[in-house]
Amino acid sequence: MDLWYTEKQTDSFGITAKVKRTLATEQTDFQKLDMIETAEWGNMLVLDGMVMTTEKDEFVYHEMISHVPLFTHPNPRHVLVVGGGDGGVIREVLKHPSVEQAVLVEIDGRVIEESKKYLPSIAGQLDDPRVEVKVGDGFMHIAESENAYDVILVDSTEPVGPAVNLFTKGFYAGISKALKEDGIFVAQSDNPWFKAELIEQVIKDVKEIFPITRLYTANIPTYPSGLWTFTLGSKKHDPLQQQRSAELDSKYYTEAIHKASFALPKFVDDLTK
Amino acid sequence: MDLWYTEKQTDSFGITAKVKRTLATEQTDFQKLDMIETAEWGNMLVLDGMVMTTEKDEFVYHEMISHVPLFTHPNPRHVLVVGGGDGGVIREVLKHPSVEQAVLVEIDGRVIEESKKYLPSIAGQLDDPRVEVKVGDGFMHIAESENAYDVILVDSTEPVGPAVNLFTKGFYAGISKALKEDGIFVAQSDNPWFKAELIEQVIKDVKEIFPITRLYTANIPTYPSGLWTFTLGSKKHDPLQQQRSAELDSKYYTEAIHKASFALPKFVDDLTK
Structure with missing residues (x-):
């Protein structure tokens, strides 16, 4: 199975990153938190569907x-x-x-x-x-x-x-x-x-x-x-x-x-x- | 129907852009040529699957x-x-x-x-x-x-x-x-x-x-x-x-x-x- 994380950065444009596996996903008291292991960027922190940081950049x-x-x-x-x-x-x-x-x-x-x-x-x-x-x-x-x-x-x-x-x-x-x-x-x-x-x-x-x-x-x-x-x-x-x-x-x-x-x-x- | 153009810029990362319509697509003597009208970037020229230029940027x-x-x-x-x-x-x-x-x-x-x-x-x-x-x-x-x-x-x-x-x-x-x-x-x-x-x-x-x-x-x-x-x-x-x-x-x-x-x-x- 080929998994990709796609973030719509606007209504009509976004990025897509190949996912090795999802490390964590939860609804905290404040926001949706996802931690993803990606093939290009290493581990990636996503809050409310927006990339916050990745190990590579x-x-x-x-x-x-x-x-x-x-x-x-x-x-x-x-x-x-x-x-x-x-x-x-x-x-x-x-x-x-x-x-x-x-x-x-x-x-x-x-x-x-x-x-x-x-x-x-x-x-x-x-x-x-x-x-x-x-x-x-x-x-x-x-x-x-x-x-x-x-x-x-x-x-x-x-x-x-x-x-x-x-x-x-x-x-x-x-x-x-x-x-x-x-x-x-x-x-x-x-x-x-x-x-x-x-x-x-x-x-x-x-x-x-x-x-x-x-x-x-x-x-x-x-x-x-x-x-x-x-x-x-x-x-x-x-x-x-x-x-x-x-x-x-x-x-x-x-x-x-x-x-x-x-x-x-x-x-x-x-x-x- | 929601159409998106996705370009894999590496094996594991890319961009994706919402398409209003495809204006032209052909195999020339040298390469694949696509002209796409996108929602975010205006008209976009794509050669061999790579964005060459868009009206917006x-x-x-x-x-x-x-x-x-x-x-x-x-x-x-x-x-x-x-x-x-x-x-x-x-x-x-x-x-x-x-x-x-x-x-x-x-x-x-x-x-x-x-x-x-x-x-x-x-x-x-x-x-x-x-x-x-x-x-x-x-x-x-x-x-x-x-x-x-x-x-x-x-x-x-x-x-x-x-x-x-x-x-x-x-x-x-x-x-x-x-x-x-x-x-x-x-x-x-x-x-x-x-x-x-x-x-x-x-x-x-x-x-x-x-x-x-x-x-x-x-x-x-x-x-x-x-x-x-x-x-x-x-x-x-x-x-x-x-x-x-x-x-x-x-x-x-x-x-x-x-x-x-x-x-x-x-x-x-x-x-x-």
Whole structure:
């Protein structure tokens, strides 16, 4: 029997990946969770029918959401990750020796548990002593935090289901309050081919709260269109004037990629105006 | 009835696109040609089961294979396009006022005819008086040309079927001979996620013939992995020192993208070493 996982990324387009076997499938308290062993991408985490991460291409997303802000900040010590239960962002954050504490607030504990079980190369650093894992609502954690973090990374699902509050101006205002006076935040902000209006809205909202707002991109093959965007809001440090030199173990991020990722294709740049 | 076109881009991964109707399907003298009207991408040209171009995302490929070398060359007057029967590269080449003559050598006349019929926004400039269309073998045309072109663009299919000769060192040597003393060529060179060895080989071969050899990338959603590479060989002008300022009607290319496209993700950069 030939099994294929097909994800409709829009009503009329999608990807399809050959499945060796289904490792886990369940309805958690928050979403449908599937863990699939694929032939092309290794183990793949799927939430509510959307690919979240795969063993083969996860490094792109996790490096790019982390190292761009962390190398922009001169001395990141306290980092918060909202979402990101697979642990990949935490793994990259811990590569920065300045980081004393990395807090993960993931609403769905099952994502953490299943990632530790089936994605050990991604989730393996969640037990590091510098990491504090909280299973809870990231929106609430942000609302209760003040002047607490140097960098906040929003590694959310799409703005449907449990992540809907994470794409609101109120959330960005909360992030600003939760950040220290020279804090930086980054949120994944979907793709410009199918979700142009969402990007326009995120940029517009973040611009109203952060003096420095920039969009950057990375290539993620298993995400819709292969071109992913990240929105960065910063109180003081401009990512185009990178603060520290990058010397770390990476497969995608380089100093040149850091700068180049902010050069936007014209039709994408137009969304930020 | 719900029709979907599914392309297996590897043995175990692919894309799938909803089909409104099939416009044409035939076996030409060289390859299987399908023209499909899709719901997401508009009309789509498929050769031997591989997406060649679509109305919605064609601008990326056509702008990036053309404008990077054409803005690098100080005064491109004579341009050759090998392959490219859909006419998209010619359309972009003609945006440069310095171009006096653009020669298209496409081996399969049916690609030209069907593109004119079903992809008029792409093929519409093939009848421009500056364009000379030759239905014939690009490899032979190159072999018979000497000191003739400022820029040569190789817009081929994959290195299977009719394009197999276009990925050989002999072909690159012929291109060097066909170029003028400060000529530049670019060839599409597939994607680094599934075809890393091909890219390594192309880079190695081109380096042996051209003093300046560089790889650059662009995001093309309907191509495998969404991350496409182009290999540029140049006798004199370095694309990192862009010669002319870019002022043209574009949707992807900008001066910033020109430079940024040469910043390679680390795992891609490693293929060029």
